[in-house]
Amino acid sequence: MMSEKMPFKLLLSHEEAVKIISENIQPIDRVEWVSLDEAFKRVLVEDLIAKHFVPPFDRSAMDGYAVKAEDTFGASSFNPKALVLREVVYAGTVPHETLERGDCTQIATGCSLPEGADAVVMVEFTEKDGENVKVLKPVYPGANISRKGEDIEEGKLVLSQGSYLTSAKVGVLAALGRERVKVYEKPQIVVVPTGSEVCAVGTKLGEGQVYDINSHTLAAIASENGALVTRFKIVPDTHDALEGAINALQDKDMIVVAGGSSVGERDLLNGIIEQLGTVLFHGVQVKPGKPTLFGVVKEKPVFGMPGYPTSCLSNAHLFLIPALRKLARLPPRREEGVKARLAERIVSSSGRKQFLTVQVRNGVAYPVFRHSGAITSMADADGYIVLPTNVDVIKKGDEVTVFLLKE
Amino acid sequence: MMSEKMPFKLLLSHEEAVKIISENIQPIDRVEWVSLDEAFKRVLVEDLIAKHFVPPFDRSAMDGYAVKAEDTFGASSFNPKALVLREVVYAGTVPHETLERGDCTQIATGCSLPEGADAVVMVEFTEKDGENVKVLKPVYPGANISRKGEDIEEGKLVLSQGSYLTSAKVGVLAALGRERVKVYEKPQIVVVPTGSEVCAVGTKLGEGQVYDINSHTLAAIASENGALVTRFKIVPDTHDALEGAINALQDKDMIVVAGGSSVGERDLLNGIIEQLGTVLFHGVQVKPGKPTLFGVVKEKPVFGMPGYPTSCLSNAHLFLIPALRKLARLPPRREEGVKARLAERIVSSSGRKQFLTVQVRNGVAYPVFRHSGAITSMADADGYIVLPTNVDVIKKGDEVTVFLLKE
Numbered sequence: 001m002m003s004e005k006m007p008f009k010l011l012l013s014h015e016e017a018v019k020i021i022s023e024n025i026q027p028i029d030r031v032e033w034v035s036l037d038e039a040f041k042r043v044l045v046e047d048l049i050a051k052h053f054v055p056p057f058d059r060s061a062m063d064g065y066a067v068k069a070e071d072t073f074g075a076s077s078f079n080p081k082a083l084v085l086r087e088v089v090y091a092g093t094v095p096h097e098t099l100e101r102g103d104c105t106q107i108a109t110g111c112s113l114p115e116g117a118d119a120v121v122m123v124e125f126t127e128k129d130g131e132n133v134k135v136l137k138p139v140y141p142g143a144n145i146s147r148k149g150e151d152i153e154e155g156k157l158v159l160s161q162g163s164y165l166t167s168a169k170v171g172v173l174a175a176l177g178r179e180r181v182k183v184y185e186k187p188q189i190v191v192v193p194t195g196s197e198v199c200a201v202g203t204k205l206g207e208g209q210v211y212d213i214n215s216h217t218l219a220a221i222a223s224e225n226g227a228l229v230t231r232f233k234i235v236p237d238t239h240d241a242l243e244g245a246i247n248a249l250q251d252k253d254m255i256v257v258a259g260g261s262s263v264g265e266r267d268l269l270n271g272i273i274e275q276l277g278t279v280l281f282h283g284v285q286v287k288p289g290k291p292t293l294f295g296v297v298k299e300k301p302v303f304g305m306p307g308y309p310t311s312c313l314s315n316a317h318l319f320l321i322p323a324l325r326k327l328a329r330l331p332p333r334r335e336e337g338v339k340a341r342l343a344e345r346i347v348s349s350s351g352r353k354q355f356l357t358v359q360v361r362n363g364v365a366y367p368v369f370r371h372s373g374a375i376t377s378m379a380d381a382d383g384y385i386v387l388p389t390n391v392d393v394i395k396k397g398d399e400v401t402v403f404l405l406k407e
Numbered sequence: 408m409m410s411e412k413m414p415f416k417l418l419l420s421h422e423e424a425v426k427i428i429s430e431n432i433q434p435i436d437r438v439e440w441v442s443l444d445e446a447f448k449r450v451l452v453e454d455l456i457a458k459h460f461v462p463p464f465d466r467s468a469m470d471g472y473a474v475k476a477e478d479t480f481g482a483s484s485f486n487p488k489a490l491v492l493r494e495v496v497y498a499g500t501v502p503h504e505t506l507e508r509g510d511c512t513q514i515a516t517g518c519s520l521p522e523g524a525d526a527v528v529m530v531e532f533t534e535k536d537g538e539n540v541k542v543l544k545p546v547y548p549g550a551n552i553s554r555k556g557e558d559i560e561e562g563k564l565v566l567s568q569g570s571y572l573t574s575a576k577v578g579v580l581a582a583l584g585r586e587r588v589k590v591y592e593k594p595q596i597v598v599v600p601t602g603s604e605v606c607a608v609g610t611k612l613g614e615g616q617v618y619d620i621n622s623h624t625l626a627a628i629a630s631e632n633g634a635l636v637t638r639f640k641i642v643p644d645t646h647d648a649l650e651g652a653i654n655a656l657q658d659k660d661m662i663v664v665a666g667g668s669s670v671g672e673r674d675l676l677n678g679i680i681e682q683l684g685t686v687l688f689h690g691v692q693v694k695p696g697k698p699t700l701f702g703v704v705k706e707k708p709v710f711g712m713p714g715y716p717t718s719c720l721s722n723a724h725l726f727l728i729p730a731l732r733k734l735a736r737l738p739p740r741r742e743e744g745v746k747a748r749l750a751e752r753i754v755s756s757s758g759r760k761q762f763l764t765v766q767v768r769n770g771v772a773y774p775v776f777r778h779s780g781a782i783t784s785m786a787d788a789d790g791y792i793v794l795p796t797n798v799d800v801i802k803k804g805d806e807v808t809v810f811l812l813k814e
Contacts, residue, residue: 034610037638054782056612061780091644092603110604110714112615140571147702151781158783166814167627168785171716174623175782179609193803196499197517201443202586205463208501218583220447220574221678231444237498252500309578334811336743373468374558375461375582376565378575404741407448407573 013389014353014401017284018322021294024280025301025326028253030185031350036173037304041226042183042383043329048159054175058113062144065126065133066095066105066117069141077393080127080134082372087114104133119189122238151175187253187327189227191215192245194257194269195307196236213375214258221316222256226241226328243272254327256320259291259307269293269304277302285389287352288372289315294323308372314355314384317405337401338383340365345396348387357381358402365402381405412607420796421760424691428701428726431687432708432733432807435660437592443580446572448633449590450736455566460556461582465520469551472511472540473502473524476548487534487541494521504520511540520552521545528553574759594660594734596634598622599652600678601664602714603643620716620782621665628723631814633735650679657705661734663727666698666714676700676711684709692796694759695779696722708734715779721762721791724812744808745790747772752803755794764788765809772809788812 012020031045060066062179075081086097089111091376099105099116107113107120118141125137150259158172165173165183173181193215201211215231222229235245241256249255257269270293273279278295282304284292289311293304303320305312321333340358343366348354359364360382368380383404387394394400419427438452468583469471474490482488490511493504496518506512506523514520516525525548532544565579572580572590573577580588600622608618622638629636642652649664656662664676677700680686684704689711691699696718700711710727712719728740747765752774755761766770767789774789790811794801801807 037626038624040630052612055617055780057615090603092615110602110617113799146778146780151777151783159786166786167624167631167786168720168812169781170627171620171624171720171782172786173703174608174620175716177606177608177610177612177618195517196497199584201581201584203458204585205584208464208499210462210517211581211584213578213581217574217578218444219444220577223447224574307583313575313578347703370558371468371553373462373553375575375578376558379566379573379579381575405573405575 010133011283011285012281014284014318017281017292017294017319020280021319021323022326024294024296025323025331026299028184028187028327031182033180033182034186035180036170036178039183040167040170040175040182042165042181044159044161044163044165045182045184047157047161047174048173050152050154050156050158050176052176053154054152055146055148055150057247058148059146060107060109060111060113060120060144061146062120062122063109064107064120064122064137064144066099066107066114066120067135067139068099068101068103068117069119069139071102071142072119072135072138075135075138077136080136082132082134085131089114102107106133118142118145162329182369184329186226187324188229188251189222189229189254189256189324190232190249190252191218191222191229192232192235192249192255192257194235194237194242194259198234200234214305214307214312217309217313218256218258218305218316218320221313222321222324225321225324226330227254227324237268239268239272242268243276246272246276246302250300252300254300254323255297255302257302257304257357258312259305273297273304275304284315284319285352286315286318287350287354288316290352292319294319306372308407309375310369310377311372313375313378318355333406336404336406338404339363339399340402342385342394342396342398342400343367346387346394348392351389353389354387355384357384358389360402365400378405409422411811418690418692418697419688421691421693424688424699424701425725427687427728429733431701431703432730433706434736435591435734439538439592440587440590443577443585446580446588446590447481447574447577449572449588450670451566451568451570451572452589452591453562454568455570455580455583456565457559457565458585459583460561461559462555462557463554465553465555466553467514467516467518467520467527468527469527471514471527471529471551472522472542473506473514473527474504474511474542474546475508475524476526476546476550478509478540479526479528479545480685482542482545484543487543487651489539489541489565490538491660492538492540492617496521508758513540522659525549525552569736587703591736593633593635594665594731595658596629596661596731597639597656597659598625598629598636599642599656599662601644601663601666603640605641607641621712621714622714625663625665625712625723625727626718628727629731632728633737634661634731644675646675646679649675650683653679653683653704653709655722657707659707661708661710663706663710663712663728665688665712665719680704681707691722691726692759693722693725694755694757694761696725696765697759699726701726713779716782717764717776718779718783720782720785725762740813743813745811746770746806747809748773749792749801749803749805749807753794753801755799758796760796761794762791763794764791767809772807
């Protein structure tokens, strides 16, 4: 199918397209309970209020002797202070004796402090002598003690609603003894490869056929950005087949149609989305990847990604990842830019904001972009540089910022 | 258990410890076949040689008309060149007619070029007129054509042994039609929580008990860095129990013992590793986290991580992650440093290289480190700043580099 109209009349800027996407994605609100072992990288549904103190008691921060600090004042190697050993507290046991003046309790790191003690002398600064312990160095009150609640106070907010659970935040949940945690469900994304010329991997190519690349790269991108992904069967370029697929997939949280490369096919999707819902944009002033489409059908976002593998993947970085992360309630991806010198002069005359893939070796950025159809343009890249719409040339040796591809 | 000897007599530097780890980790050599859907973020076992060209044929890069370029020379809106339409090639179909002078073939993007054609005129620069097509703009030979093998040439090396499979490299495998791929197995890591005072999450804390934090944070770290992780049951601080666990876990690729915080417990692990294998270091000049232990038992690496949750997690970033990534054959983690102004004066007198956790807000770094026992010291952090051994003070307002915690 092919349109003979001028396509893409109203091209949005990159920033306008990102804004429209952000305004039209509703973060997921389905929730589920998962075990702590499954909580890493998930998103917390509710404020987490501490139900107890961490640590739950005053405890020793060192192996040594619990003492009354004033009993150690003036102690030195030449003038040790002798204390009476009342008790030994190993890891896993608790003290029973209350310390009086002149007493001490041998204590392991992490153990509960005996009543009456207000400091711990490190074992290195003591000598054991039968029933007595000689203290060789004074300590101040509070020395080598972790106070009850020093880490987390009972009743306090420790993690707020929407927190992204890093390893350390998983540690906070563990510190509070949580075995299960309520998180947002991962959004369900379906990637629909299209194109009558497109053939599944593992089968033999017929005449005029090429393998489906885009559903594989997009599935990887979606899984990396918080989604549960399924890949749909390859849909041929007919109105009925594509409309049937869109209708059949309305239980998903987002539909990502992976071109088929031609303008005609994109118009096909455009027509179907206009009929079933709303096309919010079709065409963005970026290169590679102008023909990206974004719309909404029955409140579910639908993307139409360009068919050229590099255009598709490049636009997935620009548009699909922010959409996925908002949907999954993940924090926005942090752009990591490194400075490099350009290895060769580059010229742009596209009139679009251009994303040029490069390899970085020893501070030098070597363009690896071949053309929009070449998957190797992305596979060989460490990152990309951005040529604004109004920049035509960057000279060899100029400093550029390379935005790294992170996976 | 508690030693009364001076512990950690021979402390290594951070760099020496990392070097010893690297020299004593053998990358995994077990392999497995996985489907392309499971290949993302895995590591390729063999050089991948292209078995066919990508694209597999000369094809149109645009919707338009395949032509002999010389037939269009001199064309303009005022002087269109009329060509005879021989055939229409839609996506999924192939051309059958050979073009002669004065002929053209309507063609969709991605379709195989007819014999005799050497260029494509974009549909925007044509007008259809019954059996004829008027060309309004000349094209040069090769215009709007993707050449066979332009992306990947048959017989060429496209991905080398050990390649880390990013989304774009998965795309390369798809472009070659690969449905299955041979990758290195993920190493099997077991995390062994220890400590007689340590209690599993989801149970009620007894007197003097604290929850197991470290096996959860370390399991998250290990899964994020290419491992298949299991958490072992909590092992009490006895020689027999710990030795039994180490012996029982010799089928794993790496054992990570998560303290138990005391020097006594670390000495316990040290003694067991010395007896069963070799202790390569025990104690590193870093803060937090001095007591980290690394050894080898029957060729399997064993880590003893500090018991304090922040020491444990901080040292996991410094020592365990590089070890895991080498074992799993993942590329080394890239450190991402951002510049910030320090919000308050900090003082170090540890004589160790110090890692101080901070939050970054609007270019200002606010220390959030509380103490080594506080998991919130890590959970509240965006990253950390490094104080070298010989630096005692950083002034308020000084520029610092914040290394971001990435997950």
